[in-house]
Amino acid sequence: MPIMLTRIDxxxxxxxxxxxxxxxxxxxxxxxxxxxxxxxKMQQALLSMAVPSSITVTVLSIDDAARVLxxxxxxxxxxxxxxSRPADVxxxxxxxxxxxxxxxxxMHYSQGKTQLLRNLSVNEADVDALFAISxxxxxxxxxxxxxxxxxxxxxxxxxxxxx
Amino acid sequence: xxxRDFISVFLRSFALQAVWNFERMQNIGFAYALLPALTxxxxxxxxxxxxxxxxxEFFNVHPYMVNIILGTVIRTEQEISSxxxxxxxxxxxTKNAMAGPLAAIGDVxxxxxxxxxxxLVAVGIMLAVLRFNLDRFLPLAPLFFIVVYNVIQIGFRxxxxxxxxxxxxxxxxVIQNMKFQNMLDRIRFLGMATLISxxxxxxxxxxxxxxxxTCFLLVFMGSIFMGSTKLPPxxxxxxxxxxxxxxxxxxxxx
Amino acid sequence: xEIFYLILLAAIISIDIxxxxxxxxxRPIFCAPLFGWLLGDIQTGLWVGMLIELIWVSVIPMGTAxxxxxTSIAILTLIWSxxxxxxxxxxxxxxxxxxxxxxxxxxxxDILSRMYNVRVAHWVEEGVLNGEPRRLQYSVYLGIxxxxxxxxxFYGVLVFLGMGVMRVVFPQLPNAxxxxxxxxxxxxxxxxxxxFLVNFWFGKVLGINK
Numbered sequence: 167m168p169i170m171l172t173r174i175d176x177x178x179x180x181x182x183x184x185x186x187x188x189x190x191x192x193x194x195x196x197x198x199x200x201x202x203x204x205x206x207k208m209q210q211a212l213l214s215m216a217v218p219s220s221i222t223v224t225v226l227s228i229d230d231a232a233r234v235l236x237x238x239x240x241x242x243x244x245x246x247x248x249x250s251r252p253a254d255v256x257x258x259x260x261x262x263x264x265x266x267x268x269x270x271x272x273m274h275y276s277q278g279k280t281q282l283l284r285n286l287s288v289n290e291a292d293v294d295a296l297f298a299i300s301x302x303x304x305x306x307x308x309x310x311x312x313x314x315x316x317x318x319x320x321x322x323x324x325x326x327x328x329x
Numbered sequence: 330x331x332x333r334d335f336i337s338v339f340l341r342s343f344a345l346q347a348v349w350n351f352e353r354m355q356n357i358g359f360a361y362a363l364l365p366a367l368t369x370x371x372x373x374x375x376x377x378x379x380x381x382x383x384x385x386e387f388f389n390v391h392p393y394m395v396n397i398i399l400g401t402v403i404r405t406e407q408e409i410s411s412x413x414x415x416x417x418x419x420x421x422x423t424k425n426a427m428a429g430p431l432a433a434i435g436d437v438x439x440x441x442x443x444x445x446x447x448x449l450v451a452v453g454i455m456l457a458v459l460r461f462n463l464d465r466f467l468p469l470a471p472l473f474f475i476v477v478y479n480v481i482q483i484g485f486r487x488x489x490x491x492x493x494x495x496x497x498x499x500x501x502x503v504i505q506n507m508k509f510q511n512m513l514d515r516i517r518f519l520g521m522a523t524l525i526s527x528x529x530x531x532x533x534x535x536x537x538x539x540x541x542x543t544c545f546l547l548v549f550m551g552s553i554f555m556g557s558t559k560l561p562p563x564x565x566x567x568x569x570x571x572x573x574x575x576x577x578x579x580x581x582x583x
Numbered sequence: 584x585e586i587f588y589l590i591l592l593a594a595i596i597s598i599d600i601x602x603x604x605x606x607x608x609x610r611p612i613f614c615a616p617l618f619g620w621l622l623g624d625i626q627t628g629l630w631v632g633m634l635i636e637l638i639w640v641s642v643i644p645m646g647t648a649x650x651x652x653x654t655s656i657a658i659l660t661l662i663w664s665x666x667x668x669x670x671x672x673x674x675x676x677x678x679x680x681x682x683x684x685x686x687x688x689x690x691x692x693d694i695l696s697r698m699y700n701v702r703v704a705h706w707v708e709e710g711v712l713n714g715e716p717r718r719l720q721y722s723v724y725l726g727i728x729x730x731x732x733x734x735x736x737f738y739g740v741l742v743f744l745g746m747g748v749m750r751v752v753f754p755q756l757p758n759a760x761x762x763x764x765x766x767x768x769x770x771x772x773x774x775x776x777x778x779f780l781v782n783f784w785f786g787k788v789l790g791i792n793k
Contacts, residue, residue: 177389177425177428177429177432177646178429179429179430179433180389180428180429180430180432180433180436180645180646181391181432181433181435181436181437181440181645181646182436182645182646182647182648183433184433184436184437185433185436185437185440185441185643185645186645186648190559206426208423208426208499208500208501209426211501211505212426212427212429212430212501212504213429213430215430215434215501215504215505215509215510216429216430216431216433216434217433217510218437218510218513218514219510219514272646272647274353274354274387274389275352275353275387276386276387281351281352284351284647285646285647287352310646310647310648311645311648312559313559313561343603343604344602344603344604344723344726344727346601346602346603346605347602347603347722347723347724347726347727347730348700348703348704348707348722348723348725348726349601349602349697349700349726350697350698350700350701350703350704351647351697351698351700351701352701352704353704354646354647356704357700357703357704357707357719357722357723357726358723360707360711360719361719361720361722361723364716364719364720368716374714377716378711378712378714378716381711381716381719382708382711382712385704385707385708385711389646392605393605432646436643436645440643440644440645441641441643441782442783444607444610445636445640445779445782445783448610448612448636448637448640449637449779451612452612452633452636452637455629455633456633459626459629459630467616467625467626467629468616468620468625470612470616470629471612471613471616471617471629471632474607474610474612474613475606475607475608475613478607479606479607482605482606482607517783520783521780521783521784524776524779524780524783527776528773528776531772531773531776535769541769544766544770545770545773548770548773548774548777549773549774549776549777550777551774551777552773552774552775552776552777552778552781553777553780553781556641556777556778556780556781556782557781561651562638562639562640562641562642562651562778563651563683565638565774565778566638566679566683566771566774567680567683568774569767569770569771569774570676570680570763570764570767572767572770573763573764573765573766573767573768573770574759574760574762574763574764574766574767575763576763576766576770577759577762577763577765577766578759578763
């Protein structure tokens with residue numbers, strides 16, 4: 167079950183993901199890990215329509231995803247794990263799922279957030295979760311596309327929030 | 330709402346990216362396009378402001394797909410304006426749930442598949458015109474591209490706008506019926522077939538001898554190799570220039 | 584003077600890239616022959632348009648990822664070469680050598696405009712909250728004008744800069760380079776076909792992981 171990429175993106179599947187990442191890193195199976203989407207049939211239908219026919223999309227709640235990943239159920243697929251927020255990644259890690267690097271592809275602006283990078287806006291809860299992820303030894307890099315430079319997000323957070 | 334309002338929304342949708350900003354992306358353009366509809370649905374300025382503020386949140390979608398979302402939102406706002414205020418929360422959730430996948434479909438279908446395919450066809454026409462010295466037809470390729478491409482673009486925007494607004498089915502089914510992934514596969518296949526034809530024509534027309542032919546093959550394979558790596562196209566460009574100089578120096582021709 | 588009209592046209596066409604419509608008039612496949620024709624050599628315009636479209640076929644805008652600007656590569660290449668050394672393929676290629684890095688500047692200006700627009704967006708939001716939805720349309724006009732003036736400034740400066748550079752550099756190029764560039768004229772479309780193939784292929788190409 168090679169996990170080719172674990173990505174945090176609150177828009178989940180969109181242009182950059184399909185056209186920019188999936189092709190470039192040779193992924194054939196996207197696992198959307200989100201409690202909300204796991205309960206939303208409409209979103210599930212929309213997400214599966216958004217990808218070419220050669221790619222499979224599976225939507226799982228965080229608990230189910232942790233179990234499935236531990237069981238190594240998709241051993242033969244090149245996986246892209248898509249999560250919508252850092253707090254969800256923290257939960258996955260808590261279950262013991264082996265993730266070494268997380269790509270911060272998109273955390274978009276909404277009222278009350280601070281915008282740090284073009285593709286990264288955070289609030290208190292996000293910052294806490296991101297530090298929690300880093301504390302487990304997981305790399306947090308902020309590439310928008312695969313060819314971009316791997317920005318060290320923790321550095322930026324430390325500078326901005328004096329932690 | 331009158332026809333005039335729909336036309337206004339439709340025309341304004343072309344300015345979706347006029348105030349593209351890094352914080353909320355196409356939010357201004359979307360609200361701008363939606364305004365005629367909101368003005369018609371909410372005569373009370375305070376309700377109108379409320380509705381507008383709802384739609385100034387973060388938003389990003391492929392520009393040709395925005396009419397699908399506009400149609401959906403107008404329908405939802407019609408319900409809200411006639412009293413169903415429980416939908417004020419969900420209108421943005423639906424909007425955002427649709428925007429991501431539509432952006433994916435749009436980027437892959439229009440930008441990455443349809444446009445390159447049309448470009449390739451135009452290139453083929455252009456090469457034929459050049460090769461057969463049909464000087465009067467020189468403008469044909471670019472004009473063909475612009476006309477056909479825009480008939481399809483504008484046609485799609487209009488048809489999807491109307492289809493989504495008029496349909497009584499769930500939006501998801503409407504989008505499903507547009508069968509993008511099918512069309513995508515077919516255009517990809519056509520694109521490959523066109524590429525082979527255009528390449529063959531080019532090789533026959535512009536390669537004068539064995540040395541030329543070999544150079545072409547080497548450059549072709551080299552570009553495939555380089556294109557498959559992470560190198561940017563500019564590097565491929567400069568590499569070809571370098572090869573050009575080298576190939577000249579080996580054989581002394583131009 | 585003709586050059587000023589060309590600069591104006593370049594700025595107007597650049598509106599199509601992001602600000603309005605995306606009718607693809609800004610794409611090299613259309614604007615290159617257009618500029619070629621206006622400069623007296625439509626065939627060169629057609630060829631340059633083909634080259635750029637094919638080699639940069641994989642470059643597309645995706646959300647916050649602002650792409651390389653193919654329009655400026657096309658327009659600068661044509662204006663620079665056809666107004667200084669018309670009729671020489673090697674001059675066109677030389678111009679392109681400089682146009683490719685110049686487009687990086689265009690992209691940077693584009694990103695700056697998008698950052699500035701955040702302020703415009705805040706201004707609009709404030710207006711709407713205070714019952715002035717007309718700020719929406721004002722901002723749209725402003726936005727289009729901003730993209731226009733950014734392009735106007737860019738082309739205004741770079742067109743003359745590049746023409747100067749061409750006049751100095753091109754005559755000094757060694758014969759091997761000039762002849763090599765003339766050879767590249769026919770090789771570049773081939774590389775373009777290769778790039779197109781890579782972009783359109785379904786899965787792995789030649790077993791190489793992308």
